[in-house]
Amino acid sequence: MIDHVQDLRSVREATDRLLTAAAKLDNATLAEESRLPGWTRGHVLAHLARNADALVEVFEGRPMYESASSRESDIERDSGRPLLQQLEDVRHSADRWQAVAERPQDWTRTVELRNGVTDAAARVPFRRLIEVELHHVDLNIGYELTDLPDEFTDREIAFLADRWAGRPDVPPVTLRAMPGEVWHTGGTEGTPVVLEGPKAELLGWLAGRGLRGARLAVLTGDGLPELPPL
Structure with a gap:
């Protein structure tokens, strides 16, 4: 059974863990390669911030991204920013997403994500949790697949x-x-x-x-x- 309330709490906790860990980086290590081919750690953080904004769009009934190319260009644009700016963006975009997701709403409705994928609104918080947890691993800063919470691993x-x-x-x-x-x-x-x-x-x-x-x-x-x- 999907528990969107618990998932929203888990998203906030996972985001806090990621931000605490990423705060130990500096501008030089932020520019180093992540575990995702072609992406630096800055790309990963930029993606997380833009994904949160995109999920706000989903919950407000607009397309998740303007286009595939705009999604990619936004990540590329934001990937080279200094660490402090990256962390603030991840934190503030996550707060915006949480604020929208925590509003009273019809959690049984169907929403449209990327590439025509649809899902129940109630499952979207878990999809966001996937983004935060797996991209924390992708940052290559000491958080491994074996460190993921057991419940998350089972569900994923x-x-x-x-x-x-x-x-x-x-x-x-x-x-x-x-x-x-x-x-x-x-x-x-x-x-x-x-x-x-x-x-x-x-x-x-x-x-x-x-x-x-x-x-x-x-x-x-x-x-x-x-x-x-x-």
């Missing part, structure tokens, strides 16, 4: 398993976490694959983070499938 595995379900370019995959939780993803074509390992490794494969599943045991199948980009 289920969320991404559902995202890849039914994809013809992904074989049928069974994910087994030690000591025994199971998820299913992928399509119906191809040789079935069974992967087993710690939840952080399963999440890394699903989300294209960390070692991307390299440490998972392939119990059956033709090896570790390669997933399309998120």
Whole structure:
């Protein structure tokens, strides 16, 4: 069951953790490469701020972004700012998003996100939580997949398993976490694959983070499938 109130609290807590950690950077380290190819840490922080603003647009019934190119250009424009300005932008944009999301509203309504994707309004706070938690990892400042809250990891595995379900370019995959939780993803074509390992490794494969599943045991199948980009 989706609990948007709890998710909004989790977003605020995760944002505070990220800002506290990022405040230990300086302008030089901010300009260094993040774990996302082609993006510096400044790009990651700029994206988080612009994503919060975009979700305000979603909740107020406007397009999430003016266009794909404007989204990219806004991130590029803001990526080179000094650390203090970056942190203030992440904090203030997050506050704007929280203020809009905490208003009384119809949480059962359907909202439109990027690329024509739709979802229940009640799930959007969790989508924002995903952005904050995974991009904290992407900053490469000591916060790892293994540091993510257990509840978040469980939900994100289920969320991404559902995202890849039914994809013809992904074989049928069974994910087994030690000591025994199971998820299913992928399509119906191809040789079935069974992967087993710690939840952080399963999440890394699903989300294209960390070692991307390299440490998972392939119990059956033709090896570790390669997933399309998120």
